[in-house]
Amino acid sequence: MPLDELDKRLLNQLQDNCDLSNQDLAELVHVSAPTCLRRVRRLKQEGYIRKQVALLEPSKIQAGLTVIVELTLDQQGAEHVDEFERRMQSESAVQQCYHVATGPDFILILYVPTMQAYHELAHQLFSSHRNVRNVRSFFSVHQSKFDTRYPIP
Structure with a gap:
């Protein structure tokens, strides 16, 4: 299924901060919380969202x-x-x-x-x-x- 404008707004917000609560994300993209949750689940199922991770600060963990x-x-x-x-x-x-x-x-x-x-x-x-x-x-x-x-x- 092609991405519509709401999908794009969701993906852009999630790229900035995937730690947002569903309610906060819904408010940022101007939709209801149930719609937001349903869309994010669909984006995950269809493979648009590969995985959600924490990006570590290399200098804090002495990454080498x-x-x-x-x-x-x-x-x-x-x-x-x-x-x-x-x-x-x-x-x-x-x-x-x-x-x-x-x-x-x-x-x-x-x-x-x-x-x-x-x-x-x-x-x-x-x-x-x-x-x-x-x-x-x-x-x-x-x-x-x-x-x-x-x-x-």
């Missing part, structure tokens, strides 16, 4: 290093790409994995506690993997923007 990795595979056939993606999905340090066009085959975002942990992980995931041809790693020294919001047309 953010590493951006460019990676090229030696063989790019579908079975090789699928196998690589499965390996990345099973590794908790890999926060994001993008199969990209032009340039490297993959861009990864990793969170690791220390440089030593990165070296061990890189050996385990990249160096010892026969199909990994090239790896370039970049270490974040400052994050000037981080957002989880998707623009809704």
